[in-house]
Amino acid sequence: MAALTTTAPARPRKLLASRKTRIGILYALPVVVYLLVLFVYPIFSTLFLSLKDTDGALTLHWYADALTGVNLSVLFTTLRISAETALLSLVFGFVLANAISRLKPLWAGVAMLIVVVPHFISALVRTYGWIIMLGDKGLVNETLTGLSLPGAPFQLLYNELGVVIGTTSMMLPYTVLLLYGVMRGVDRRLLAAAASMGAGRITIFRRIYLPLVSPGLASAGLLSFILSLGYYITPALMGGPNQTMIATLINQQVMKENQWNGAAAQGVLLLLITFAGLLLVKLVTSLGASRRKRSAT
Amino acid sequence: MMELRSTLAGRIVLTAVATVILLFLALPIVVILVTSFSNNAFASFPPDTWTLNWYQALFADGSKWPAALSLSALVAALSTVFSLIIGVTAATALTRSELPLRSAVYALVLGPLVIPQIVTALGLFLLFEPAAMLGSPIAIALGHTVLAAPIAVLILIATLRGIDERLEDAAASMGAGRLTIARRITFPLAAPGMIAAAIFSFITSFDEFYISQFLSSVDTVTLPVQVYNSLTFEIDPSVTAISAILIALAILALALVALARWLGSGRQGSLLSVENTAGVANPGGETV
Amino acid sequence: MAEHGVVTPSVETAGAASATTTGKALSVVALRKTYGDVVAVDEASMEIAAGEFVTFLGASGSGKTTTLMMIAGFCEPDSGTITVGDRDVTRLAPQKRNLGFVFQQYLLFPHMSVSENVAFPLTLRGVPKNEIRRRVGETLEIAGLSGFGSRKPRELSGGQQQRVALCRALVYRPPVILMDEPLGALDKKLRDQLQVEIKTIQQELGLTVIYVTHDQEEALVLSDRIAVMRNGLIEQFDTPRELFERPRTPFVADFLGAANFLPGRIEQHTDAHTLVRLDGSGGLLKARRHDLAIGTPVKAAVQPGRLRVSAPDDGFCTGTVETATYVGTLVRAGVRVDGDDAPPLRLEVPAGRGPVTGERIGITADPDDVNLFPTEQGG
Numbered sequence: 001m002a003a004l005t006t007t008a009p010a011r012p013r014k015l016l017a018s019r020k021t022r023i024g025i026l027y028a029l030p031v032v033v034y035l036l037v038l039f040v041y042p043i044f045s046t047l048f049l050s051l052k053d054t055d056g057a058l059t060l061h062w063y064a065d066a067l068t069g070v071n072l073s074v075l076f077t078t079l080r081i082s083a084e085t086a087l088l089s090l091v092f093g094f095v096l097a098n099a100i101s102r103l104k105p106l107w108a109g110v111a112m113l114i115v116v117v118p119h120f121i122s123a124l125v126r127t128y129g130w131i132i133m134l135g136d137k138g139l140v141n142e143t144l145t146g147l148s149l150p151g152a153p154f155q156l157l158y159n160e161l162g163v164v165i166g167t168t169s170m171m172l173p174y175t176v177l178l179l180y181g182v183m184r185g186v187d188r189r190l191l192a193a194a195a196s197m198g199a200g201r202i203t204i205f206r207r208i209y210l211p212l213v214s215p216g217l218a219s220a221g222l223l224s225f226i227l228s229l230g231y232y233i234t235p236a237l238m239g240g241p242n243q244t245m246i247a248t249l250i251n252q253q254v255m256k257e258n259q260w261n262g263a264a265a266q267g268v269l270l271l272l273i274t275f276a277g278l279l280l281v282k283l284v285t286s287l288g289a290s291r292r293k294r295s296a297t
Numbered sequence: 298m299m300e301l302r303s304t305l306a307g308r309i310v311l312t313a314v315a316t317v318i319l320l321f322l323a324l325p326i327v328v329i330l331v332t333s334f335s336n337n338a339f340a341s342f343p344p345d346t347w348t349l350n351w352y353q354a355l356f357a358d359g360s361k362w363p364a365a366l367s368l369s370a371l372v373a374a375l376s377t378v379f380s381l382i383i384g385v386t387a388a389t390a391l392t393r394s395e396l397p398l399r400s401a402v403y404a405l406v407l408g409p410l411v412i413p414q415i416v417t418a419l420g421l422f423l424l425f426e427p428a429a430m431l432g433s434p435i436a437i438a439l440g441h442t443v444l445a446a447p448i449a450v451l452i453l454i455a456t457l458r459g460i461d462e463r464l465e466d467a468a469a470s471m472g473a474g475r476l477t478i479a480r481r482i483t484f485p486l487a488a489p490g491m492i493a494a495a496i497f498s499f500i501t502s503f504d505e506f507y508i509s510q511f512l513s514s515v516d517t518v519t520l521p522v523q524v525y526n527s528l529t530f531e532i533d534p535s536v537t538a539i540s541a542i543l544i545a546l547a548i549l550a551l552a553l554v555a556l557a558r559w560l561g562s563g564r565q566g567s568l569l570s571v572e573n574t575a576g577v578a579n580p581g582g583e584t585v
Numbered sequence: 586m587a588e589h590g591v592v593t594p595s596v597e598t599a600g601a602a603s604a605t606t607t608g609k610a611l612s613v614v615a616l617r618k619t620y621g622d623v624v625a626v627d628e629a630s631m632e633i634a635a636g637e638f639v640t641f642l643g644a645s646g647s648g649k650t651t652t653l654m655m656i657a658g659f660c661e662p663d664s665g666t667i668t669v670g671d672r673d674v675t676r677l678a679p680q681k682r683n684l685g686f687v688f689q690q691y692l693l694f695p696h697m698s699v700s701e702n703v704a705f706p707l708t709l710r711g712v713p714k715n716e717i718r719r720r721v722g723e724t725l726e727i728a729g730l731s732g733f734g735s736r737k738p739r740e741l742s743g744g745q746q747q748r749v750a751l752c753r754a755l756v757y758r759p760p761v762i763l764m765d766e767p768l769g770a771l772d773k774k775l776r777d778q779l780q781v782e783i784k785t786i787q788q789e790l791g792l793t794v795i796y797v798t799h800d801q802e803e804a805l806v807l808s809d810r811i812a813v814m815r816n817g818l819i820e821q822f823d824t825p826r827e828l829f830e831r832p833r834t835p836f837v838a839d840f841l842g843a844a845n846f847l848p849g850r851i852e853q854h855t856d857a858h859t860l861v862r863l864d865g866s867g868g869l870l871k872a873r874r875h876d877l878a879i880g881t882p883v884k885a886a887v888q889p890g891r892l893r894v895s896a897p898d899d900g901f902c903t904g905t906v907e908t909a910t911y912v913g914t915l916v917r918a919g920v921r922v923d924g925d926d927a928p929p930l931r932l933e934v935p936a937g938r939g940p941v942t943g944e945r946i947g948i949t950a951d952p953d954d955v956n957l958f959p960t961e962q963g964g
Contacts, residue, residue: 024397027387121543128528247413254511470658
């Protein structure tokens with residue numbers, strides 16, 4: 001007898017397609033109108049402003065300004081601090097996510113809670129916590145002095161170290177969550193299979209595990225890089241003059257110098273770098289997806 | 298990686314490093330909570346004597362905190378209402394209808410979440426400054442909604458996707474009209490998700506700094522802006538107390554969300570499962 | 586917007602379509618549905634009497650579910666009409682059709698208790714509270730669920746959940762209840778048990794049911810009439826016996842009985858019989874009378890269970906038993922027919938005197954069990 005499979009056909013459940021479309025458009029209207037007026041339009045007006053000279057003529061000189069002298073070095077500082085943050089939060093995130101993925105469910109839940117809860121506490125408050133901790137008489141230096149470490153107390157604030165500690169702690173929840181998801185997605189049987197073929201620990205890690213998680217690592221790193229670019233609070237409160245980032249500059253130009261056009265040009269630059277990063281994330285993700293597909297077949 | 302587990306030393310090292318990283322995340326928060334009760338706010342840690350002075354100082358005469366607190370609460374409440382209206386309609390459109398350009402609408406919703414907030418804030422400043430609306434609570438709330446509404450939309454999309462659409466078909470087959478289905482089937486099942494959306498919209502607005510700073514005026518200052526100002530300009534020890542209150546509020550909000558989910562789903566799963574906490578962290582269930 | 590007030594059929598309407606109603610319950614005329622280039626349902630027409638249990642039987646993609654969904658209103662036909670009683674419901678929303686629907690996935694409302702689930706359609710119809718309590722209690726009792734009323738759906742087993750879903754669909758006595766593979770998610774034993782229960786309830790209450798399944802056995806157990814569907818077409822709509830004994834197409838013969846097909850040509854007609862000269866073995870097979878011209882190439886369909894063993898050279902063909910598998914009360918045998926290089930003929934004979942491998946046997950068939958199909962029909 002012919003074997004019949006139960007796979008149901010795609011349920012033909014759409015009643016009156018045109019009415020469903022009308023309802024969809026009606027319900028999508030609020031969000032679309034809202035974001036067009038309060039999000040897209042403002043960004044375009046920023047773009048126009050960045051291209052407009054004081055007399056209203058079209059110009060690129062705000063961009064020339066933004067890419068020369070102090071402004072350029074601020075841009076480089078921004079990229080440097082973001083890269084340092086991305087790297088550190090990636091390494092810490094990898095270690096922590098890996099450790100959590102081996103814990104028993106209850107402890108994994110507790111650890112995840114410690115990762116997740118700070119994420120919902122204002123960045124401003126957490127930065128303040130770091131300022132208290134990293135001061136000359138803060139917890140960290142007191143501890144280090146107590147251990148009679150030579151050179152203690154250290155200067156941990158108002159320099160690049162302070163900024164990177166701060167931004168890394170802000171980014172860490174993102175990377176841990178992303179990498180934890182990626183690691184849970186790794187088919188453990190693949191590793192067991194490799195072991196059964198006689199592969200050693202390091203070989204398995206390098207040849208099997210790392211290639212499987214590397215797209216996730218790349219996108220997590222890129223994401224924390226992108227998100228660090230626009231940081232303002234932490235560098236402003238925990239850094240010195242040499243850690244001025246682009247967001248600080250935008251803020252200063254608007255609030256103190258009334259130099260909107262220059263601020264707009266820098267905003268657009270920040271936006272462009274962000275888009276480039278997002279494009280890379282997308283590329284990496286699709287690469288990872290195709291790799292997973294191949295490993296599945 | 299199961300292979301690495303075999304060495305005890307490796308396991309101990311990994312656990313130790315992981316603990317240090319967890320401390321790295323948790324300590325700044327613990328330190329604030331402890332310091333807020335310390336007699337000598339900027340001296341050694343742990344404190345030698347305890348006090349409630351900083352909390353009392355928050356509400357002393359001439360304190361700027363009550364005004365900032367009530368402004369932030371007002372703005373967050375408005376923003377929550379806007380976000381829920383936008384969230385419910387948008388999530389319905391994206392999950393329960395045939396929407397042309399669906400992916401474009403979805404990208405538009407994700408936009409504010411991936412674009413640097415300083416850029417969004419600058420754009421809003423350019424929009425509201427010519428309208429002489431700087432310092433208006435409405436303007437700040439409208440601005441915050443740009444960030445809060447997408448979060449509400451994502452949470453509600455996940456919520457509606459989690460409700461079997463065919464339950465609505467089942468109700469329809471028995472004769473329930475669209476309003477009845479919404480009221481008696483969809484709404485009760487979506488309630489935990491709506492509570493979560495409301496709470497996350499509220500926190501997003503309550504904690505928002507960039508937009509607030511650009512849109513505030515001298516007399517209308519939201520709580521985060523006041524915290525920032527007191528950290529940069531005038532050292533006010535009460536800032537520790539207000540920070541502790543903000544931490545407590547955030548934890549309370551997360552607990553409420555978890556509770557709503559637990560009660561609503563009636564699932565037997567533990568409150569403290571990894572999936573649960575991760576679900577709270579990534580409410581939309583979407584990664585960028 | 587379709588609003589509640591308009592939707593609610595009066596209590597009288599709901600009650601009137603009761604067991605005693607006779608005549609036409611539902612009719613479908615020239616129903617057609619396409620998805621792009623694919624014709625999902627092609628000009629389906631049928632009339633279903635009140636109190637009848639009708640099954641749409643077919644493989645996935647045969648159009649059975651689409652037809653059901655169009656009757657329910659979850660899917661709009663391109664053309665054709667659907668009439669419930671005397672009411673044309675073709676363009677009505679599902680909620681205005683006053684039909685019952687039982688889904689494969691149960692779809693009980695998770696936030697309501699069992700009683701609340703069953704009461705739901707009654708509250709929509711504005712039935713008074715006491716009446717609701719009475720009818721919910723009665724219905725749960727019929728389904729053997731008394732005492733489960735206050736439970737939540739997730740506390741029930743799959744079989745119990747589907748019983749609740751059944752209660753929910755019949756509590757308001759819709760004139761027709763539609764069921765979409767309701768037992769598909771259950772294991773075999775439970776399925777058999779619930780088939781009997783559904784059939785009993787249907788007969789006791791005189792319900793009109795349209796049932797969709799891909800399981801032939803289930804269709805045979807439950808149905809008064811079965812519509813066998815393939816590629817969007819109703820191949821045959823008949824009683825189980827007719828389908829089994831007088832299949833109108835080779836597909837039906839194969840689908841319900843897994844028939845053997847023997848190619849041959851019409852050789853001769855007698856008053857009651859038609860004789861077919863088989864291509865392979867050259868034997869002469871006697872079938873009941875078919876009006877086909879002499880010399881027409883045909884396929885003779887005989888179900889394995891209707892073939893009989895005789896002495897060698899005594900039947901329409903002779904062969905060697907290649908395989909003999911004992912399956913409980915039956916032996917399934919494969920016989921290699923002399924002079925025929927087609928796949929072995931399949932036989933099912935009572936286990937007692939079953940053939941053994943290697944044995945030489947003759948094969949006979951009652952002419953009434955032989956159905957002839959002109960080869961042009963394909964299959």
